[in-house]
Amino acid sequence: MKQVYLIVLLLALAISTSAQNQGTIKGRIINKQGEALPGISVGLEGTSYGAPTTESGYYNIKNVPTGNYKLIVSAIGFQSITRNINISGAKTITRNFTLREKSEELDEVVISGKREENYTTDVSSLASKTDIPLKDVPQAVSYVTKDLIQDQKAFLITDLVKNISGVNQESISGDYMIRGFGASRYIMINGVKVSKGWMPTLISNMERIEVIKGANSALYGYSDPGGTINRVTKKPLAESIQGINFSVGSYNTIRTEADLTGPLNEDKTILYRLNVAYQDAGSFRDLMGRKDVLLAPSVSFVPNQKTRVDLDVIYSKIQARVDRGQPFTNETDGLGRLNSTPNSLSATYSNSYNHEESFSLLGAISHKFTDNVQFKTSFISNQYSRDYLEHRTNNAYGINGTGNEIPTVMQMRLQRGVSTNTNSNVMSYFNFGLQTGRVKHNIVAGYDFSQELTPVGGWDKRLAGAYRNATNTAALNSYDPSKSELYLLDSDGSPVPNMPYFDLLNPDYTPQDIDDYFTSTRSRAASRYYTSGVYIQDQMKMGKLQLLIGLRQEFYTDFENYKEEDVKTVEQTAFIPRIGAVYSLTPNVNLYGTYVEGFQPQSAGVIGDPAIYGGPFDSLTSNMLEFGTKTEWFNKGLTVSASMYQIELNNILINANDPDNPELLKQRGQEVSKGLELDINGRILPNLSITANYSYNEALITKSDDPDLVNTRKEYAPMQMGGTWIKYNFVKGLLNGAGIALGSNFVSKQETGSNFTLPDYTVFDAALFYSIDNIKLSLNVNNLTDMSYWIGRGRAGAGISANPGTPRNFLFSVGYTF
Known part of the structure; x- marks a missing residue:
């Protein structure tokens, strides 16, 4: 306390x-x-x-x-x-x-200090690396501003994806699907790539979250086919403003935040900002509470209107356990299976833990040489470490002496280890403004380089084999009833598991001694990869028509057996185009179309450790065709964007669901996603704000070695999703200073690739606000109807578990600005 x-x-x-x-x-x-x-x-x-x-x-x-x-x-x-x-x-x-609005102002790309107007913004540092408004970008871009983050009292990015069309949370630990495709372990911060770690971190230092839909490889190289999530950090302001916030809520949740900013000198050329956050939160899931610390100081040097230098530090620490989802018994199918166990059930033990720590140093420099020439460079250096002890299911049920499943107990698995990796990214480019005749050019030309290194020193201890041998001196990976004499048997003639079964109907979370099991320990091999690219993009404006053409040459280098005598270099290259067009039908209505290609080499760990992951695997390639419209209403206070698209992805990696090796992957031929999306953000009235989204997506497996999978729906890719959040502030009478917000989000049923389907659901939320002078009170209630639902897959394996959604919960907050 x-x-x-x-x-x-x-x-x-x-x-x-x-x-x-x-x-x-x-x-x-x-x-x-x-x-x-x-x-x-x-x-x-x-x-x-x-x-x-x-x-x-x-x-x-x-x-x-x-x-x-x-x-x-x-x-x-x-x-x-x-x-x-x-x-x-x-x-x-x-x-x-x-x-009165300024007609021109230096607006830094990759640097945020821009005033957000409630739930809308007109810029994106990710979409084009230029200062052009969002409505002139020939590609769909969705976002969540800091105002919506505050109103919904979101502390993790998983709390926010419901506000973005086409994005759904796939797992409790922070995996996402964008337009039907899984997002990789990379995210972007201020437009530069960084590993996201195992669990999502606090977002109290974020100005907004934005998602560019479809691959953006022409500008950034490695990217996911469905889209890329970018986090834009808060930047120092020239005015001295301090704010603190304290929250308490369900499951013994306690949160504190502080946001301090202002000038450090009289000329206001050196500015600072400090964001600090702490969370100690329980959970409706057994043993799954977490503690978080975020420390994010930043300094800006702004000597004049042409130059700006920013330096950010982000330190994050997480103490939690890995949540593999709610495990089910194997006695029933469909909804009966989902309800066979309580949604609080976790198949683990109380001495499990997952500790993560990350430290990021970010920098950005922008200088405007002339009105038509500007140079920008950004970098990030990140170090991430993880120390974990996990008891989890082995993706299989228990076995009796005849080899038949025992549907109410789970085989268990031990994972213990430490790991460290560092990654860095440097991005530099010029913006040129030219005019040739009646054509205005906005040109971007640049180079970037990124690298990830896993040093020697990491190690894993894993359960070696599922069942004990007859002499109880080692363990075997699987049980063969025809050779029962090779196994240690109990009094009923059933094989004795290396690690005791977990009883789903009578769970026991008592700490386990890992020295009681037969295990193997191995050092993690050092690994390294780096990628670089050169690119050029020209957005040409001719009256009401704008054309965008971008080209990139990407180089990817990976090392097999890095730091060993037999080290081998593996190189991959790609030539990546981007083509788009925008037509201004009226001053507030733009039509656009685009074609982009994506390139996604397999990660260093996957390629460099075939003994665990399988392979070798081909690079992922994708392409997207998209058409849409972007409009502004109510004096630019409200934006409405709509799009239709088709994405094709080749050489997809999926889990092989091998009980002997839960990490084993296999490659699928092709998947195609087609859909429609709608995003609405902004204000209808000065005191009435809205954000709403809808998406229709048909994601199909179109090529596979298994003919039964062809033309079937992709796993965990719902056909329909949507959500709304409407906030009304009272400005007159006795209720002056009060506000109310109502929200909802729905997700249609999801295929799991197993013998059950996750049902559709609709969740309703609400919030009350009251402001008096510099104090703001708020009460947020989520899942008003206390609906039972499941958001996506469990990490314990297909058909074994799923991730339940949070029951009704509340959060009360007090904020003070001075």
């Missing part, structure tokens, strides 16, 4: 200090159309006194000492206003302002 006392003390100290001052400055800020402007920074120059405007456009700066000040109203995208203010005694001064 130390964290609770600390946050209460901070709140009390901030409030009591503020109360000693006297004057008050308040008012309202609108645009030239008379609409309220939320999130506008209002502050007194040279002091820490200031406040952002509320969603109704009001600001209130309290407890200002007597004196003369300069009141500054500013926001990126608007012309700043400065007014002289005199505070004398306990006066209340009212100043209202109308802001």
Whole structure:
């Protein structure tokens, strides 16, 4: 409870200090159309006194000492206003302002400090590496802004994917499907690739989450066919603003957050931001609580309007257990199987653990040489380590003496190990603005390099064999009833498992001594791969028509038996095109079409360890054809995007479901995904915000060595998904300062590749808000109807388990900004 006392003390100290001052400055800020402007920074120059405007456009700066000040109203995208203010005694001064938009402003790609307007944004650092608006990008891009993250009180990215069309959570541990295809273990932060680790990390330092749909290999090389998730970090601001938040909720959840930003010098050329977060959360799943720490300081150097340097550090620590999902008995099929065990059941023991730690250093430099020439470079260096002890199922049920399954007990497996890997990525490119006759060119030309290294020193201890031999001196991988004399048998004539069975009907989580099992320990081989690419892209504008052409040459190098005498270099190359077109039907309606190709070499670990994963495997290749429309409404306050697409993926890797080797993979010939998507984001009224999405996706297996699979639906790729979140703020009367939000998300049934189907579900959420001065209270209730549902596969294996969704839960939060 130390964290609770600390946050209460901070709140009390901030409030009591503020109360000693006297004057008050308040008012309202609108645009030239008379609409309220939320999130506008209002502050007194040279002091820490200031406040952002509320969603109704009001600001209130309290407890200002007597004196003369300069009141500054500013926001990126608007012309700043400065007014002289005199505070004398306990006066209340009212100043209202109308802001006008700037026609031009330096807007850094890969750097975020842009003011978000509720649930909409008009830029993406991922989509084109240029400053062009999202509506001019000939490819679907979905996103979630920090305002929606705060309103839904999301702490992990898994809490947010329901807001993005075509993206569904595949597992509790943070696996995703995008347009019917699994996302790899790589994500992007500020447009540069990094490994995502085993479990999702806290997102308190994120400005927004964005997803570009389809492969983006023409700009970034290695990429997933369904899409890429990019996380954009919060950047330092020139205004001094501090905020703290404390939350408590279901399953003994405690969360604290702090977000501090402002200038470090009088000229405001050196800015800082510090995001700190802590979570201690239980779970409805047995033994599956987790503790998280996030520390994310950042510094920006902005000497002028042409140059900006950013440096970010992200440190994350997770203490948890691996959740392999809810295991089922093998007595029934269909829904009966899903309900054969409680959704809280975990097939593990209490001495299991999973500890992860990651440290990332990010940097970005942007310099504008002229109005038409700009250079940008970004880098990331990440070190990730994992220490784990896991008791899990062996993807099989117990066996009796005749070799028949015992449907209520599971074979168990031990995994114990430590691992470390480092990865780095450098990305540099020029932007050129040219004009040839009536054609305007926006050219990107660049080079990037990324590398991943697993050093010597990692190791695994694994269960060696499923059943004990007759002399009880070793273990055998499988049981053959015709040779029962080779096995140690119990009094019933059944083989004795190397590790005792887990009873699904009478679970016992008592810690187990791993020295009681026959195991083998092996060192993890060192591995290394690196990839690089050169590319050029030109977006040409001719009146209402824009054409985009991009080309990339990719080079991928991997090492088999790295650091050994028989080291061998494996090289792969790819030539990757991107073609797109945008036509402005009206000023607020754009039509577009695009064709992209994707390249995805197998990872170093998969290629370099065929004894575990199988192989060798061919690289994954994909292509996508997409058409759509992007529109703006209500004075650009609301955006509506719709798209239709077809994606073809070749050489897919899937789990072979081999009980003797749960990590073994096999390659499938081809999968094709076709669908429609709709995204709505923004404001209908100044106090009415909405985000909504819908997707229809038909993902089929079109080529396979198993003819029975051809033209069948792909596993864990629902045909329909969608969601809404609508927030209304009261601005008049007794309810002024209050707000309410209602949300829902639905997912149609999902095939599992086994003898049962995950049923469709619809989940409803709600939230209440109340703001008074600088304090904001909120209550979020998720799964209002307490529906039982399953989101996707369990990591324990096909037909063995699935991931249940969270029952009804709540979170109460108190936030204070000063």
